[in-house]
Amino acid sequence: MTAAIDRTLAVLDLLCRHPAGLSVQAVAAQMGIAPSAAHRLLNDLLRADYVRQDPQSSDYALTIRLAAMGLSWLGRTGVLDVTQPVLDRLATTSAELVRLSVVDGDQLVWVAFAQGATAGLRYDPAREQGASASLAYSASGRAWAATLPADTAQRLIAAQGLILPDGAAEGTRLDMAQVVATLAHSRAAGHAEAVDCFLAGMAAIAVAIPAEGPAPGCLSIAGPAVRLTPARRAALLPTLKVAAAEIGAMLPASGLFRGRR
Numbered sequence: 001m002t003a004a005i006d007r008t009l010a011v012l013d014l015l016c017r018h019p020a021g022l023s024v025q026a027v028a029a030q031m032g033i034a035p036s037a038a039h040r041l042l043n044d045l046l047r048a049d050y051v052r053q054d055p056q057s058s059d060y061a062l063t064i065r066l067a068a069m070g071l072s073w074l075g076r077t078g079v080l081d082v083t084q085p086v087l088d089r090l091a092t093t094s095a096e097l098v099r100l101s102v103v104d105g106d107q108l109v110w111v112a113f114a115q116g117a118t119a120g121l122r123y124d125p126a127r128e129q130g131a132s133a134s135l136a137y138s139a140s141g142r143a144w145a146a147t148l149p150a151d152t153a154q155r156l157i158a159a160q161g162l163i164l165p166d167g168a169a170e171g172t173r174l175d176m177a178q179v180v181a182t183l184a185h186s187r188a189a190g191h192a193e194a195v196d197c198f199l200a201g202m203a204a205i206a207v208a209i210p211a212e213g214p215a216p217g218c219l220s221i222a223g224p225a226v227r228l229t230p231a232r233r234a235a236l237l238p239t240l241k242v243a244a245a246e247i248g249a250m251l252p253a254s255g256l257f258r259g260r261r
Helices: 002-016 026-030 036-049 065-077 077-095 139-145 149-162 178-190 230-249
Strands: 050-054 059-060 097-106 105-117 190-194 202-210 217-224
Touching: 002 026, 002 036, 002 059, 026 036, 036 050, 036 059, 059 065, 059 105, 077 097, 077 105, 077 217, 077 230, 097 139, 105 139, 139 149, 139 178, 139 190, 139 202, 139 217, 149 178, 202 230, 217 230
Parallel strands: none
Antiparallel strands: 050 059, 097 105, 097 217, 190 202, 202 217
16 A cells, blocks of 8 residues: 555656656656556546546646645645735845745745746746755755754755756756855855756845744745846845744744744
């Protein structure tokens, strides 16, 4: 039963990363299982209405049901109600993308955002909503990892891997020693930054949400590096910290955050 549940969840995770759908053969190959086993799993999910099959290509893709469940749950936690006004205000002030991530077990997950850029280059975070932040390459991931004990941070980063995110500049690849040095710098500075290493041409600055005990999440500002220069990031840092502290003071109002404290 445990193996069956693990495989089912793995299929859902795989299809989350391929919204256009995958063939039975592709699912089997990426999961390392026989096509017949993949076919059974997909048809079980099809009967439960979590997966649909394209009548022309026969590929399998997720239905809206899983996303609707996630949005319904997130809405009931109250996290969006209490934090969105802060995100909106910070986005207006910075004129860039603002994102909130929360800790879920050993992962940092992006759950909310506000777009402050109204013209020119803009970063669309839609494909990353609900995804885990890279602890080695994203500003948010670095900001959170820097708050952890060094051995814990290294263990989580090793488990996640040091593979560059899709779209990152190749020259920004790091080894573990470089990641450790980056986290040490972030820890000393009280915030984290990332340029080109999450997405080429993009820059970000992030701080951990202050709280009693482990940080429950992070708040970040991201945008094109040509706009979000080192000087601009330094100028926005005090405002970012104020917004993070404001969200930290709201923690008791959200069931999601209460569960993380």
